[in-house]
Amino acid sequence: MRAPFRLLCLGAVLVGCSGITVVAPRPELRRVAPDDVPLPPFEPVAEGAESMNSEYCLESCTAEKARFAEFAKQIQELQKLQSGNRGQSVQRGFHGKAHGCLYGTVEPLPDRDPRSKFGVFAEGKGPYKAWIRFSNGVGWTQPDDELDARGMAVKLLGVDGARPLNDEMQTQDFLMTNSPTPVGRNAEEFMKFAFANERGRLSGYWFAATHIRTGAPALMRTDPIDSAANAQYWAGGAFHLGAHQAVKYTAKPCEGSVPRPKGPRTDPDYLRKDLNAAAKAGLCFTFYAQFQADPKTTPIEHASREWPEDVAPPVPIATIRMPAQDLADPARDAFCEKLSYSPWHGIYAHQPMGHINRARRYVYEASRQGRAGGFEPHGYEGFDAPPQTPTK
Numbered sequence: 090m091r092a093p094f095r096l097l098c099l100g101a102v103l104v105g106c107s108g109i110t111v112v113a114p115r116p117e118l119r120r121v122a123p124d125d126v127p128l129p130p131f132e133p134v135a136e137g138a139e140s141m142n143s144e145y146c147l148e149s150c151t152a153e154k155a156r157f158a159e160f161a162k163q164i165q166e167l168q169k170l171q172s173g174n175r176g177q178s179v180q181r182g183f184h185g186k187a188h189g190c191l192y193g194t195v196e197p198l199p200d201r202d203p204r205s206k207f208g209v210f211a212e213g214k215g216p217y218k219a220w221i222r223f224s225n226g227v228g229w230t231q232p233d234d235e236l237d238a239r240g241m242a243v244k245l246l247g248v249d250g251a252r253p254l255n256d257e258m259q260t261q262d263f264l265m266t267n268s269p270t271p272v273g274r275n276a277e278e279f280m281k282f283a284f285a286n287e288r289g290r291l292s293g294y295w296f297a298a299t300h301i302r303t304g305a306p307a308l309m310r311t312d313p314i315d316s317a318a319n320a321q322y323w324a325g326g327a328f329h330l331g332a333h334q335a336v337k338y339t340a341k342p343c344e345g346s347v348p349r350p351k352g353p354r355t356d357p358d359y360l361r362k363d364l365n366a367a368a369k370a371g372l373c374f375t376f377y378a379q380f381q382a383d384p385k386t387t388p389i390e391h392a393s394r395e396w397p398e399d400v401a402p403p404v405p406i407a408t409i410r411m412p413a414q415d416l417a418d419p420a421r422d423a424f425c426e427k428l429s430y431s432p433w434h435g436i437y438a439h440q441p442m443g444h445i446n447r448a449r450r451y452v453y454e455a456s457r458q459g460r461a462g463g464f465e466p467h468g469y470e471g472f473d474a475p476p477q478t479p480t481k
C-alpha cells in the first residue's frame with residue numbers, strides 16, 4: 090500500500106489523497122504515510138519551495154556527509170583540548186558536568202492530542218521506565234554560576250521498533266536545553282561557536298556579536314539558573330512524529346510543582362545540591378510537542394528560528410515523573426557518567442530532522458568514543474531500591 094500511496098501523491102496536491110480534487114503538479118511536494126520510514130532529506134531546493142517536511146541538505150547531501158565526518162574528528166580534538174587546557178579528564182564534548190541522573194517514568198497522557206499518537210506516544214504505548222540526566226552545557230567542569238546552557242536528557246527504556254542506528258536496540262532519547270533555539274542556524278555555525286568558546290570568553294562574545302540572529306538569542310539565555318528542577322527545556326531542532334509530521338519538544342515543571350527556593354550560588358556545585366534536595370521530594374515535568382505549522386514560520390533547516398507559540402502552540406503529550414530518590418551515591422554518579430544519550434537513539438517515528446540534527450548522528454558517537462563512555466541501561470539497574478527509612 091505504501092508505494093502506491095507515495096506515487097499517487099508525489100506529483101499533485103490532493104485533498105486528503107482521496108483522489109477527488111486534483112490541482113496543479115508540485116514536484117517538490119512529498120507526502121509520506123505516518124508509519125513510513127522517513128524519507129532522506131532533499132538535495133537543495135529552490136528558495137521558497139515547499140515540502141511536507143522541508144528537510145534538505147546543505148550544499149549537497151554528499152558534501153554535507155563529508156562535513157559531518159570532519160565534525161566527528163573535530164569533536165574528539167575539542168574533547169582533548171577542553172580537558173588538556175584545564176587539566177581535567179576527557180569528558181563529553183558538550184554537557185560534561187552532570188548535576189545528577191534520576192530514574193523515573195514517561196507516561197503518555199490519556200487524553201493526548203490524536204496527532205501525537207505515533208512512535209512511543211502511539212495508542213496503548215507506555216508508560217516507560219526512564220533515566221533523566223541534568224547537566225551544564227560546556228564539555229568541561231566549571232562552577233555552576235558561570236554563563237552556560239543547562240541540559241535535560243531523557244532516555245526511555247523498553248522501546249521496540251525499527252531504528253536508524255543499531256548501537257542500541259531499546260531506547261528512545263529526547264535531549265533538551267534551557268533555550269528554545271540552539272546556538273547556530275546549522276551545525277556549521279554550532280561547531281564554529283564551540284571552537285570560539287574554547288578560545289575564551291572574548292572569542293565567544295565575538296561569535297555572538299557576529300551572529301546576532303543565529304547565535305546571540307541562545308547565548309543570551311546562558312545566565313546562571315537557580316535550580317535545574319525549575320527550568321523549562323527545549324529540544325531546539327525538529328523531529329519526525331510519525332514520518333508525516335515535524336515537531337519540536339519542550340518540557341516544563343508540572344502544574345502545581347513547588348518552585349525550588351532561591352539559594353546562594355557560592356557553592357561551585359550548587360545545582361547538584363539543589364537537584365539532590367529536589368529529588369528527595371520527587372520531580373515532575375510535562376512534555377509538550379509543537380507541531381510544524383508551515384515551512385516558513387516553523388522551518389526545519391534554520392534551527393535558530395524559534396517556532397512561535399502562537400502558530401505552533403505546545404500541546405501536552407506526556408508526564409515525566411521522577412519519584413523521591415537519593416542522588417548522593419557515588420555508584421549513581423559513575424553510572425550517570427557512562428550513560429550515552431543521542432537524539433539518534435530511537436525509532437524511525439522520532440527520527441531527527443534538519444542539518445543541526447543530522448550532524449548529531451555522527452558527533453555524539455565520536456564524543457562517546459572519545460571519552461570511552463557509553464552504556465545503554467535496561468532498567469533502573471539496581472538503583473530502584475525503595476527509599477531508606479531511618480531506623481530508630
Ligand code: HEM
Pocket residue numbers: 160164180181182183184222223224240241242264265266271275276279280323324325326392428429430445446448449452453456457460462
Ligand atoms: C539542537 C540542539 C541541541 C540540543 C538540545 C542538545 C542537547 C544536548 C544534551 C542535553 C546533551 C547531554 C546529553 C547527556 O546528558 O549525556 C548533549 C550532549 C552532546 N551534544 Fe548536544 N545538543 C544540541 C545540539 C548539538 C550539536 C549541533 C552538536 C554538535 C554538532 C552537539 C554535540 C553534542 C555532544 C558531542 C554531546 C556529548 C555526547 C556524549 O559524549 O555522550 N549537540 N547535547
